Amino acid sequence: MAVCLFSSFSLKNNYSHFRQIAGTLLVIAICIVNISGLVAQTPNVDTLNAQAQRLLENSPEQSLRLSLQSVQLALKTNYLSGHTKALNLAGLGYYHLNNYKKSLQYFSQALDKALVRRQDPEAGDAYEYLGQAYFGFGDYDQSLSLFFKSLRIREKIRDKKGTAQSLTLIGSVYEASGKLDKALEYYQKALKLWTTLEDATGLAIVYNHLGQLYDKRSEYSHALEYLTNSLSIYQKQKSERGISQALHSIGEVYFHQKKYDFAINYYFRALKREQRLQLLHAVARSYNSIAACYYETGKYQQAIFYYEKAIVKGRRAQTRDPLMNAYLGIASSQDALKNYKEAYSNHRIYSQIRDSIFDARTNVEIAEVEAKYLLENQQQEVELLRKEKRINTITLRENRNLTYLMGVLLVALLFLAIVLISRFRIKQRSSHLLENRNQIIYTQNVELQETNLKLIESEATLRSLIATKDKFFTIVSHDLRGPLNSLAGLFQVLIKHIDHFDKNELKKFVQDMNTSVKSVLDLVENLLHWSRTQRGGIRYEPELLLLDDIIHELIATVGVMASNKGVHLLVNVSSDNHIYADKNMLLFTLRNLVDNAIKFSHIGGNVIISTNYKDNLIEISITDNGIGISPNDLQKLFRIDTYHTTNGTANENGTGLGLILCQEFVNRNGGEIGVVSEVGKGTTFWFTVPAQVLVSTEGQ
Incomplete structure (x- = not known):
């Protein structure tokens, strides 16, 4: 049968076609042998990606390590969708660690793979992440172009939530570039879509953007209305981070209205939550805002006090913008107090920090240029791949007869494939069982570590509470002893010399006794109230x-x-x-x-x-x-x-x-x-x- 099929070809074509068939059969055999192992490893890629996503905000170093492992494993197993997602996650990891050059490289690779593989959701994500990176560099034109590409893909695949996200980001670019009318147009489109989706978090975010936009337009009543709506949603969700952001934004509106007492009130309320969440950068920002209010009202010593607090938190957060603002604020306050030496010293530190930020941003701009070049090259490669694909399509049509022959031979391999797959199913089941057991052990270890941490924290909290109450009762005992000693002394004097006192002197002694007794009664009364509040005795x-x-x-x-x-x-x-x-x-x-x-x-x-x-x-x-x-x-x-x-x-x-x-x-x-x-x-x-x-x- 094979001789008959090949007899229609020339000798040269027969040799060439035979080599193609042999190579194809070899590849198919290898794929069949490894298919079981590849399928078994696919869930590991998804697990690594999920863990990297979960750790991104709080542990970016660990998230990056997991996503890079996922990139390699996805390549090894040819898991294309997982590979593209892992590339995006690696880019986000580098971005959170301020390595902008690497982040742009990985985002560009993810976009390249998503376009070639026609993975629309991953391509939409990659365009968005690239846009956010360029937005951080201050390249608003490039950022806007990428956000619009993300928007078109998400509209095409009818991803309503992604569309609302893209509309919000486009509005933020227009707002940052000073085009407030265009920003308002896109925020309103996003608001309409978030409302349709009944997505509370999305609504809170766009309300906050609208409030800040109206603040920039000096339309303070509208700004407060939207920011209050954002605050209300975050309060219902019990999102302390969202509440603190909304409170600080409201404080900014009052600051711009020169209502400094109101501004300080909201800054302190935001600060309270930021301290509880240990958001060091936000705490430093709030201290700077509070200090600015005191500076504007001429209370320069209090302004310096809070600027110094901002410096402490800014150093712990390892962020330079709050430090720069705080040193400039101290310099201005010392100048107003005519402490010119201190003012000059702090202004020098401010200038040094400002110059270091400029150098850092210059490096970022260099990385941006390199990334643009890389992105353009990759887009050209994508276009070349598309042309090659068209050429391959034509070639496949010309070799249709060869394809039919390969199909016949593949049928002959079907029996072999069934046998091999049956053997590897046993291996696959064993791999799944081992993976499940490892996952259970890992989960139990994580839970045990979390339990130990909670026990350590509880012990530390209990020791602190005991020490605090011991100190408190020691001081209260001292305060009780003072008026009681005074009362005892008055009684001794009165007993010894009562016959020598006239009416006025006796009256003064009684008044002094009454004062001491009232002091003791007030202290005891407050102690009783405090004790009842601690025990829940006051309804x-x-x-x-x-x-x-x-x-x-x-x-x-x-x-x-x-x-x-x-x-x-x-x-x-x-x-x-x-x-x-x-x-x-x-x-x-x-x-x-x-x-x-x-x-x-x-x-x-x-x-x-x-x-x-x-x-x-x-x-x-x-x-x-x-x-x-x-x-x-x-x-x-x-x-x-x-x-x-x-x-x-x-x-x-x-x-x-x-x-x-x-x-x-x-x-x-x-x-x-x-x-x-x-x-x-x-x-x-x-x-x-x-x-x-x-x-x-x-x-x-």
Whole structure:
């Protein structure tokens, strides 16, 4: 049969065709022998890719190592889809490690392979990653072109989520290049698509972009509306990272409006979460923003204080932009204080950091040029491959008879293939079983390591809590002993000399005793309240209250104390403010804060109680024009591990526990508490309570 088939060819063609057939048969035999092993290794590539994706944000070095292993394994097993994805992941790993040249090389390779293999989803991803890299270099034209290519692919394959992502990125390029109208057009398209998809995270991101865009256009009411929407979504998702970003963006809007008190409030709220998440770069940014507010209001010492905090965090984060801004801020503040030597010294450090950033960006630009050249060459190679493919198609048509012959011979190999596959199925099952066992062992090891870490963290936390409470009770015991010793001394003097005292002297002794007893009672009362909060003994029973009634009830209890000291109580509270809070906790908080304000006011001073409505919250402020609090002492407030108390202007005793309880009760009511003070000018304590019944609050 074979002789008959070959007889129609010339001798030369017969020899050539025989060589082609023999080579093809050899390749097919090798493929059949290895097919079982290749299929068995395919899941390993997917596992490596999944692990690399999961570790990308928190452990980019480990993610890169896994993705490079996946690249090699995918090549070995000829797993094309996994290979392209692994190339993209390797590019992302290098990008997170600031190796932009390598990242562009891997993104370009991924794009090249995806185009040749006609892998549209992977090609769309590669275009997006390349666009983000060029966006980071500041090459907005190239970035925009790549994002549009990604958009066209995703629209073609009807990937709605990917399309919304591309529209958002295109808007961000237009925004960065100053084309705000075009940016707004694409953000609105993205917003419409995210809304259709009911994707909360996508909505939160595009709301944040829109808020920042309107901030740049000085349309602050629109900016606050979108940023508030973004914040609301992140709060529902309990995304602390998203909440901190939205809070900081709102602070930026207030800063640009020159409403520095509001800006500082939001910066501090963002800072609190960034510290909890250990986002060192974001913490440094927030410290710089807070310092900028103090600088703009002429409080240069406080500005320097927070700029120095930004430097500490910036060094730990190993990021140069926050360091550069902080040193420039200190230089400007020292210049305003006429400390010209310090100003010059800090400005020199700022210049050195700025020059180092410029050198780094120059290296990035060189890498960008090389990557562009590489990308253009690879695109040319893709075009050549397409031309070769067309030529091969023509050649295949011309050799159709040879293909038919090869088909006949392949049928003869079918039986051999069945036998070989049957043998290798046993090997494949064994490989799967071994892989599953290894995966179980790996998972158990990871869980055991996580459990050990949690135990270590719990032990450290417990030791810290025990040490803190020991220190706290030691200080409280000392404060109890002081007034009790004073009381005992008064009793001894009274017992020995009672017959020699006249009526006025006895009256003064009794008043001194009363003061000591009241100090002890206040301390014991606060201790009891604090103890009940720690044990959950105080029930939280919120209700709808009229704030004006609460203030009148407060004045009735603290008015006598203010009158005796000659301090004027001024109230600036709207008569129709309704709040939702626990009445007893609210009265306790107000009473403590107003007592402190009276205690640290001079005779004839003023204590002002005022309110302000914002974001469904009522902010209550208690302001005095007394002695104020130093920046060092401000850091000790609201902390049980740094117990702090100070005598009043008339030598009144303080317990130091009141502010800790105030913070507990404010948080239980779903609010926040803070303080702004300047030595010699006075202090303002503020806290917030919900203005209406909330479905959920951060404090609960």
